C-alpha cells in the first residue's frame with residue numbers, strides 16, 4: 330500500500346489565489362521526501378492537505394488507502410503528524426509536558442498511557458529535561474523539538490514537517506537531522522518542505538519540485554542536478570554538485586565530499 334496518493338488536486342484560497350494546480354503524486358512508505366520550490370510555489374498549502382488541515386476542493390488524497398474527507402479527519406491526523414514551520418502555532422499549554430500530552434489526551438488515552446507517550450516522545454527528541462518549562466520561553470530549537478515531540482506522542486506513521494530546519498543553528502540542525510534519521514530507521518515516512526537545495530540533496534530519497542502550484546518534477550535527488558529544471562523552479566543546483574560536476578565523484582554531503590577529495594589527493598601524491 331502507498332503512503333500517500335494525490336490525484337488531480339487543485340486548491341483556490343477564498344480570495345481566488347490558485348495555490349495548487351492539478352497535482353497528482355504518489356509517495357511510497359518509509360521514504361524521506363523533500364518538497365522544494367521557491368516562495369509561494371505551494372509547498373505549505375500542499376503539506377496542509379496531507380493531514381486534513383485543508384480538505385481537497387477538487388481531486389483527492391489517499392493516506393494509506395483512505396480517502397481524506399471531513400468524516401475521517403481524526404483517523405487521518407493519527408496517521409499523519411504535522412509539524413508547522415512556526416512552533417508558536419503549535420505550542421499553547423502552560424508546560425511542555427501538557428503540550429506534548431495534548432495529542433494523546435485528545436485521542437482519549439488514559440493518564441498512564443499519556444505519561445508513557447510523553448516520556449517516550451520527549452526522550453526521542455532529547456528534551457525530557459524541559460518537561461516542566463513553559464513552552465513560550467524556550468529557544469527556537471527547543472520549541473521545534475517540543476513541537477516534534479507533540480506529534481511523535483501520537484505515533485504517526487507519516488510525519489510532515491514544514492520548513493523544519495529554518496532558523497536552527499548548526500548544532501540544533503544536526504540534532505534534528507539525527508532525530509529524523511532515527512524516525513526514518515524506525516519505519517516512518519518523512520516529508521519536509523524546504524528551499525534548501527543543498528540540504529535536500531544530502532537528506533532526501535526523493536524530491537518533489539513545485540512551481541506556481543504545479544508539480545514540475547518528482548524523482549530522485551539527481552533531479553536537483555538538472556540546471557534547466559532548477560532554473561524553471563527558481564532554485565539553484567546544489568553547491569556540492571557544482572563543485573564536483575566535472576569529476577566522476579558525486580558526494581551527497583560535505584563529509585562524503587571531504588573523504589572523496591582526500592582519497593583523490595592521496596592518489597595524486599603517490
Ligand SMILES: Nc1ncnc2c1ncn2[C@@H]1O[C@H](COP(=O)(O)OP(=O)(O)OP(=O)(O)O)[C@@H](O)[C@H]1O
Nearest residue numbers: 342344346348366367368369370371372373374375
Ligand atoms: N491564506 C491565504 N490566502 C490567500 N492566498 C494564500 C494564502 N496562503 C497562501 N496563499 C498563496 O498561495 C500560494 C502558495 O503559498 P504557500 O504558502 O503554499 O507557498 P510556499 O511554497 O509554502 O511558500 P514559502 O516558501 O514562501 O513558505 C502563494 O501564492 C500564496 O500567496
